[in-house]
Amino acid sequence: MTLRKTLWLLPLAVAACSDNDNAAPPPFKDLAVVAARAPDYSSGAVSLIDQQPPYASTNNLAPTTSDIVVRSGGDHYFLIERFGSDRIKRFDPENPQTPAYTYSTQDAGDTQSSNPYDLISAAADKAYLLRYGSGSLWIVDPSATDEASFKIGEIDLSALDDDGIPEMSAAILRGGRLYVALQRLENFAATRSGQLAVIDVATDTLVDTIDLPVRSPSRLLADPEGERLFVVADGGFDGSFAPLYEGGIAVVDTAEGEATLLVDDGTPEDAPYGQIADAVVVDAQRGYFIGSAGFGDDQTLYRFDPDAPATPVVVEGLAGVGLSSLAVDAEGLVWVGRSESAAPGVTVLGFAAGAETVLAPLVDTVLTPINIDFVTVAEAAR
Numbered sequence: 001m002t003l004r005k006t007l008w009l010l011p012l013a014v015a016a017c018s019d020n021d022n023a024a025p026p027p028f029k030d031l032a033v034v035a036a037r038a039p040d041y042s043s044g045a046v047s048l049i050d051q052q053p054p055y056a057s058t059n060n061l062a063p064t065t066s067d068i069v070v071r072s073g074g075d076h077y078f079l080i081e082r083f084g085s086d087r088i089k090r091f092d093p094e095n096p097q098t099p100a101y102t103y104s105t106q107d108a109g110d111t112q113s114s115n116p117y118d119l120i121s122a123a124a125d126k127a128y129l130l131r132y133g134s135g136s137l138w139i140v141d142p143s144a145t146d147e148a149s150f151k152i153g154e155i156d157l158s159a160l161d162d163d164g165i166p167e168m169s170a171a172i173l174r175g176g177r178l179y180v181a182l183q184r185l186e187n188f189a190a191t192r193s194g195q196l197a198v199i200d201v202a203t204d205t206l207v208d209t210i211d212l213p214v215r216s217p218s219r220l221l222a223d224p225e226g227e228r229l230f231v232v233a234d235g236g237f238d239g240s241f242a243p244l245y246e247g248g249i250a251v252v253d254t255a256e257g258e259a260t261l262l263v264d265d266g267t268p269e270d271a272p273y274g275q276i277a278d279a280v281v282v283d284a285q286r287g288y289f290i291g292s293a294g295f296g297d298d299q300t301l302y303r304f305d306p307d308a309p310a311t312p313v314v315v316e317g318l319a320g321v322g323l324s325s326l327a328v329d330a331e332g333l334v335w336v337g338r339s340e341s342a343a344p345g346v347t348v349l350g351f352a353a354g355a356e357t358v359l360a361p362l363v364d365t366v367l368t369p370i371n372i373d374f375v376t377v378a379e380a381a382r
Contacts, residue, residue: 190236
């Protein structure tokens with residue numbers, strides 16, 4: 001059941017229990033939220049896109065730095081300003097230019113950037129804030145009405161890397177556990193494999209670690225029909241920033257605490273897809289990843305089978321172009337960030353009869369998409 005359908009059922013159930021038999025559920029609007037940057041990385045902003053055709057967009061909202069990501073809060077969203085900015089802002093879609101709040105992600109006495117990377121919501125009043133530049137993961141109250149009430153705890157992960165900063169890059173909640181991807185770099189070089197820190201959400205304590213067969217993990221994905229996790233990893237770079245090709249897509253058996261490689265990015269001499277830049281899983285038989293052959297507009301979108309080691313398939317029309325990010329909405333549509341500086345935006349893909357269908361060739365975002373998430377808000381609030 002999709003998020004939109006779930007939201008419609010809730011007011012219907014309430015109405016059925018009330019004296020007002022004529023009460024109708026309020027209409028809801030589904031929006032894509034896009035963090036975007038200038039082609040020269042000089043600035044950034046947010047775009048809001050209606051998830052219904054013709055996919056109308058509103059761009060250049062809340063201008064800021066270029067090192068940003070957005071994260072959904074359900075009916076609102078957060079803008080995370082990363083390295084050197086060290087802030088998190090909460091926005092309501094009906095007022096996208098002015099944040100409801102702006103809170104620091106720095107501890108008192110911090111001498112270097114905490115570099116906030118992501119926010120993983122566990123409840124309306126509890127979330128986990130990944131801090132890439134710190135060994136301390138924050139537990140926060142995203143509903144806090146003042147900054148003093150925002151941070152409510154922390155989890156020390158510093159012992160999981162020799163330098164005390166394990167580079168926590170992604171996380172996901174699954175079965176009462178928070179799985180946190182750790183890159184464990186040395187002076188930006190991926191000298192060893194990544195790791196998952198496993199945290200008990202009930203006690204907020206580290207209970208296990210899982211070694212990964214890939215370096216530089218960047219995203220964690222849930223199996224839509226099981227308890228597995230998928231780890232997306234670009235493989236990292238050496239000390240001179242040459243790609244190592246020690247990445248790919250790994251599958252984690254959370255019950256056994258073991259990880260195996262599903263998609264291998266190859267070697268420096270033979271890299272069939274380039275580096276794996278991003279990925280999504282739609283269902284048990286279909287996922288997508290971006291293979292990147294370089295820093296320019298030289299990316300390709302591949303379809304792969306999350307349930308079997310089959311050869312990935314190139315998605316027609318999306319080979320050797322500029323691609324930046326992927327997301328899947330509640331209807332199972334795939335949103336593809338387009339990074340060509342001359343025509344940045346988002347392509348929306350469906351799937352029918354064994355092939356992709358293009359629902360929106362290019363939704364203009366003015367700036368280059370960094371990441372995409374989704375919110376659902378009542379029409380009356382807009």
